[in-house]
Amino acid sequence: xxxxxxxxxxxxxxxxxxxxxxxxxxxxxxxxxxxxxxxxxxxxxxxxxxxxxxxxxxxxxxxxxxxxxxxxxxxxxxxxxxxxxxxxxxxxxxxxxxxxxxxxxxxxxxxxxxxxxxxxxxxxxxxxxxxxxxxxxxxxxxxxxxxxxxxxxxxxxxxxxxxxxxxxxxxxxxxxxxxxxxxxxxxxxxxxxxxxxxxxxxxxxxxxxxxxxxxxxxxxxxxxxxxxxxxxxxxxxxxxxxxxxxxxxxxxxx
Amino acid sequence: xxxxxxxxxxxxxxxxxxxxxxxxxxxxxxxxxxxxxxxxxxxxxxxxxxxxxxxxxx
Numbered sequence: 001x002x003x004x005x006x007x008x009x010x011x012x013x014x015x016x017x018x019x020x021x022x023x024x025x026x027x028x029x030x031x032x033x034x035x036x037x038x039x040x041x042x043x044x045x046x047x048x049x050x051x052x053x054x055x056x057x058x059x060x061x062x063x064x065x066x067x068x069x070x071x072x073x074x075x076x077x078x079x080x081x082x083x084x085x086x087x088x089x090x091x092x093x094x095x096x097x098x099x100x101x102x103x104x105x106x107x108x109x110x111x112x113x114x115x116x117x118x119x120x121x122x123x124x125x126x127x128x129x130x131x132x133x134x135x136x137x138x139x140x141x142x143x144x145x146x147x148x149x150x151x152x153x154x155x156x157x158x159x160x161x162x163x164x165x166x167x168x169x170x171x172x173x174x175x176x177x178x179x180x181x182x183x184x185x186x187x188x189x190x191x192x193x194x195x196x197x198x199x200x201x202x203x204x205x206x207x208x209x210x211x212x213x214x215x216x217x218x219x220x221x222x223x224x225x226x227x228x229x230x231x232x233x234x235x236x237x238x239x240x241x242x243x244x245x246x247x248x249x250x251x252x253x254x
Numbered sequence: 255x256x257x258x259x260x261x262x263x264x265x266x267x268x269x270x271x272x273x274x275x276x277x278x279x280x281x282x283x284x285x286x287x288x289x290x291x292x293x294x295x296x297x298x299x300x301x302x303x304x305x306x307x308x309x310x311x312x
Contacts, residue, residue, distance in 0.1 A: 046263075051256060057267035061276045068280065107283050115276040122272050220284060227291040234298035238305040247303045 017242040019093050020233050023226035030223035034216050041212030049205040061119040062206070066193050067214040069112035071221060072140060073175050075105035079147070080168040087165035093229075095161035096236070098168065099151055100229040104221050106144035113137055124188055132181040133189035136174060143171040157236070 013019045045063040052059040079101040086095030116134065117127040128134065147167050154160035177184075182191050193202070193210070202210075237243045257263040266273040 047256060049256075051267060056269060058269040058272055060266065060273050064276055064280050104287065107287055111280050111283060114279050118272045118276040118279075122269055220288075224288050224291050227288065227295055231291065231295035231298040234295070234302050238298075238302040243302050244306040247299060247306055 014091055014093050016093060016233050016237050016240075017246075020230055020246075023230050027223050027226050027230075030219045030226065034219035034223060036216075037212050037219065038216035041209050041216055044205055044212065045209035049209050050203065055123060058119065058122045059206075061115050062193070063209050063213045065112065065115040065119055066210055067217040068108045068115060069137070070214060071217045072105060072109035072112045072137070073178055075101050075108060075221060076140060076143070076168075076175055077172060079105055080165075080172040083161070083165035083168040087162050090158075092236070093233070095165070096229050096232050097225070098161075098164065100225045100232060101221075102144055102148045102151075103228070104224050106141060106148065108217070108221070109137065109141040109144055113141065129188055131187045131189055132185040133178065133187050136178040136181050139174055140178060143167070143174060147171070 013022055041063060045060060049060070051057050079098050082094045082101070083098035085091055086093075086098055113134070116137075120129070121127050147164050150167055151160045151164040154163055179192075181187060182189050234243060264270055264274070
């Protein structure tokens with residue numbers, strides 16, 4: 001119990017070298033989970049789940065649409081959380097994680113809109129409609145892009161992190177609005193696919209495929225965000241001793 | 255099994271364009287994004303190596 005014992009503490013992984021190493025170990029694991037679950041989800045989604053009585057095979061877009069839409073909202077909240085932590089506690093790595101999430105969140109938001117358009121055309125007869133759910137999801141894309149532009153436009157890194165945190169936190173009000181938009185307004189978009197209070201309205205195999213794809217998207221997000229956070233850590237810490245040791249070791253020098 | 259043949263599978267009951275248009279975009283972006291992140295990490299590593307070489311010379 002002496003002060004130098006290397007016990008894990010709450011902030012152990014707030015240290016850049018430890019977080020860098022931890023993320024490096026997790027990335028391959030995340031890819032394994034992402035690819036495994038995606039293959040299982042796609043197999044069940046396309047070969048086991050039956051054709052829908054009303055929508056035909058167009059409904060199979062659900063297996064990519066719902067997971068990407070969920071991820072778009074979840075990642076925004078996670079991004080805002082870490083941006084806020086970085087701001088409140090001046091925790092550098094929290095801000096790095098927040099910045100690393102933004103492009104992946106924007107990518108999932110774009111995919112949710114894109115797959116939604118490709119689902120809307122055959123079922124509603126239109127690629128796009130200014131409906132509450134679609135419009136608020138489009139605003140989410142602009143919030144991600146606004147956050148990315150803002151943090152990149154300010155040269156002073158700490159000020160950029162703070163400004164980004166403010167935008168991310170204020171923008172997070174949009175997430176519950178997206179989620180409840182189908183209840184609060186009369187929209188063309190259907191209600192929640194999965195509800196905590198009601199039994200699922202879809203066949204078990206459809207639900208299974210969708211949940212497998214959701215796990216795959218989660219693991220994918222972890223893998224990409226960790227890779228980007230590792231890159232950003234090296235960029236910021238290039239002149240520190242630990243990065244010197246790290247690259248010296250692997251380059252065979254020093 | 256839902257499909258009698260490969261052609262039937264690709265046709266998706268007439269909704270092929272929409273189903274495959276969705277999955278193609280997802281596949282494209284979900285391959286591209288990790289590659290870009292990977293490349294950024296490799297570049298950051300190269301920059302860190304040269305930054306530390308400079309330190310040694312000075």
